[in-house]
Amino acid sequence: MAVLAGGxxxxxxxxxxxxxxxxxxxxxxxWLIFLLIFVAGAIVLALYFSFTDYDLLSDPVFVGLKNYxxxxxxxxxxxxxxxxxxxxxxxxxxxxxxxxxxxAILDRKIPFRRFFRIAWYLPCVASSVVTTLIFMWLFLPDGxxxxxxxxxxxxxxxxWLGDEATALPSxxxxxxxxxxxxxxxxxxxxxxxxxxxxxxxxNLDGAGPVRQFFQITLPLMxxxxxLVVLLGTxxxxxxxxxxxxxxxxxxxxxxxxxxxxxxxQGFRDLNMGYASAMGVILFAGIFxxxxxxxxxxxxxxxx
Amino acid sequence: MATLARAQTVAVQQPRFRLRISRVLFLTIAxxxxxxxxxxxxxxxxxxxxxxxxxxxxxxxxIPTVIQWQNYVEVWTNSHFFPQWIANSIFLAGFHLVAYxxxxxxxxxxxxxxxxxxxxxxxxxxxxxxxxxxxxLWVPKFLILNQIGxxxxxxxxxxxxxxxxxxxxxxxQFFKSLPKELEEAASIDGAGTxxxxxxxxxxxxxxxxxxxxxxxxxxxxxxxxxPLIVVRSPEHLTLPLGLASFQGLFGVNWNWVLAGAMFxxxxxxxxxxxxxxxxxxSAASSAVKG
Numbered sequence: 001m002a003v004l005a006g007g008x009x010x011x012x013x014x015x016x017x018x019x020x021x022x023x024x025x026x027x028x029x030x031w032l033i034f035l036l037i038f039v040a041g042a043i044v045l046a047l048y049f050s051f052t053d054y055d056l057l058s059d060p061v062f063v064g065l066k067n068y069x070x071x072x073x074x075x076x077x078x079x080x081x082x083x084x085x086x087x088x089x090x091x092x093x094x095x096x097x098x099x100x101x102x103x104a105i106l107d108r109k110i111p112f113r114r115f116f117r118i119a120w121y122l123p124c125v126a127s128s129v130v131t132t133l134i135f136m137w138l139f140l141p142d143g144x145x146x147x148x149x150x151x152x153x154x155x156x157x158x159x160w161l162g163d164e165a166t167a168l169p170s171x172x173x174x175x176x177x178x179x180x181x182x183x184x185x186x187x188x189x190x191x192x193x194x195x196x197x198x199x200x201x202x203n204l205d206g207a208g209p210v211r212q213f214f215q216i217t218l219p220l221m222x223x224x225x226x227l228v229v230l231l232g233t234x235x236x237x238x239x240x241x242x243x244x245x246x247x248x249x250x251x252x253x254x255x256x257x258x259x260x261x262x263x264x265q266g267f268r269d270l271n272m273g274y275a276s277a278m279g280v281i282l283f284a285g286i287f288x289x290x291x292x293x294x295x296x297x298x299x300x301x302x303x
Numbered sequence: 304m305a306t307l308a309r310a311q312t313v314a315v316q317q318p319r320f321r322l323r324i325s326r327v328l329f330l331t332i333a334x335x336x337x338x339x340x341x342x343x344x345x346x347x348x349x350x351x352x353x354x355x356x357x358x359x360x361x362x363x364x365x366i367p368t369v370i371q372w373q374n375y376v377e378v379w380t381n382s383h384f385f386p387q388w389i390a391n392s393i394f395l396a397g398f399h400l401v402a403y404x405x406x407x408x409x410x411x412x413x414x415x416x417x418x419x420x421x422x423x424x425x426x427x428x429x430x431x432x433x434x435x436x437x438x439x440l441w442v443p444k445f446l447i448l449n450q451i452g453x454x455x456x457x458x459x460x461x462x463x464x465x466x467x468x469x470x471x472x473x474x475x476q477f478f479k480s481l482p483k484e485l486e487e488a489a490s491i492d493g494a495g496t497x498x499x500x501x502x503x504x505x506x507x508x509x510x511x512x513x514x515x516x517x518x519x520x521x522x523x524x525x526x527x528x529x530p531l532i533v534v535r536s537p538e539h540l541t542l543p544l545g546l547a548s549f550q551g552l553f554g555v556n557w558n559w560v561l562a563g564a565m566f567x568x569x570x571x572x573x574x575x576x577x578x579x580x581x582x583x584x585s586a587a588s589s590a591v592k593g
């Protein structure tokens with residue numbers, strides 16, 4: 001066509017390309033503008049401020065790596081990292097295991113499946129504020145948690161969130177309760193993706209349902225397990241809402257987390273530079289951990 | 304034949320009598336999970352109807368002795384910003400939904416159907432930004448808002464939330480699944496790109512737009528971290544922020560706190576029950592968002 005028509009058609013067609021590009025850019029422009037300001041621009045600013053002292057009132061002063069050095073020697077920051085590590089080590093395996101059990105149960109033809117699925121999922125959809133307020137009330141010395149323990153014969157009146165020894169475990173419990181079913185949904189989608197003929201072959205070989213689950217379903221779900229562990233870890237590293245609402249990092253820094261410290265340094269004490277540096281360290285931590293997990297869990301399923 | 308063979312294997316897979324014990328076991332575990340998942344909500348409903356003194360009783364009662372609606376009236380009237388918080392949350396959710404859907408569907412359409420230089424670079428660079436935790440950008444985003452004078456303003460909460468990758472990714476995938484004949488028919492009729500998008504493409508995208516809208520409503524209605532950074536004055540708080548400030552304000556008035564919590568929890572729970580399908584399907588794909 002183009003050859004036959006010669007140069008006469010060429011110019012309008014180039015014009016049409018320009019018009020197409022312009023239209024495309026007009027379609028993405030509103031989104032791209034917000035992204036350039038609040039993501040790309042913000043990332044650059046975060047890096048820049050992490051090398052400065054800035055208190056919002058006077059101009060930022062360049063201080064090089066001082067904020068990073070300060071963070072690595074800050075007893076509170078190191079304590080927050082320890083808390084978050086402990087928290088992650090308990091919460092991620094628990095929510096993964098419970099999510100897997102939930103998905104395995106829903107995959108069987110038991111009665112009331114639809115009811116179970118929605119009932120288990122409700123803790124995930126209520127806001128963090130509401131679930132935290134509810135658990136603050138349940139965890140009171142006169143609350144239902146102690147009442148339930150007394151009912152089964154454990155006579156205690158613990159101030160769960162007010163006691164240094166039990167505050168972090170209480171928040172762990174709260175969050176496992178609130179997130180397990182999200183993991184269940186990911187597992188459920190993955191279980192349903194396992195090709196049916198594999199089970200049929202296993203049936204012919206006489207493998208029972210339990211063996212099928214451990215020898216077929218579980219190995220094929222490795223990518224889903226990776227996803228759940230990764231998302232769980234990222235979520236745990238960012239633990240904030242429950243700490244901010246229920247304990248403010250206390251008692252005696254027992255529930256201090258990295259993100260709470262970022263808020264405290266940046267928005268209570270107005271050390272914007274120091275807060276930025278801690279944020280960059282948090283990002284680096286999440287990045288490294290996700291690379292390691294990718295290695296360890298080797299995402300590809302082998303059929 | 305094939306269906307017959309499948310029917311037989313299915314019958315083998317579920318031997319009625321051999322599985323009885325494991326069925327009982329599964330049902331028992333399921334019942335325990337259900338009790339643990341629902342008990343806090345049920346106790347909250349019951350607590351929201353208790354009197355101020357009954358809620359402090361030891362041992363706590365499961366069913367209130369007198370059902371009193373008074374808590375709901377008092378939480379609405381005594382803390383005189385409460386209706387304002389609800390109005391703010393509704394306004395924010397409404398603004399976010401309209402703007403977010405418009406922006407993401409337009410950008411998603413461009414990525415799905417148009418060729419332009421830089422498309423793949425933009426797309427990959429931006430997908431990479433998902434890895435960055437939101438808290439890392441608290442300080443710079445706050446400072447940007449401070450520059451343009453949107454601190455302590457509802458738009459300061461709303462605008463940065465429009466810079467989101469998930470919605471565009473979601474819409475791009477959806478538009479790619481639409482048949483190309485839709486546009487071809489429209490262009491034969493002489494419709495331009497904008498008209499085709501508005502009159503042909505968007506009406507065909509209702510299921511995807513609805514799923515996106517429901518997820519985004521949940522996010523906006525429940526949001527805590529970013530609004531907490533942006534707004535200070537009591538009249539600008541959203542419902543979750545207001546509720547969180549309750550426990551400091553009223554300390555021991557748990558009957559009010561629980562009644563207030565119902566205003567936040569009930570709409571979202573009803574939404575999930577009515578639109579289960581959307582939640583279950585999209586929750587797994589949106590999980591990447593974290």
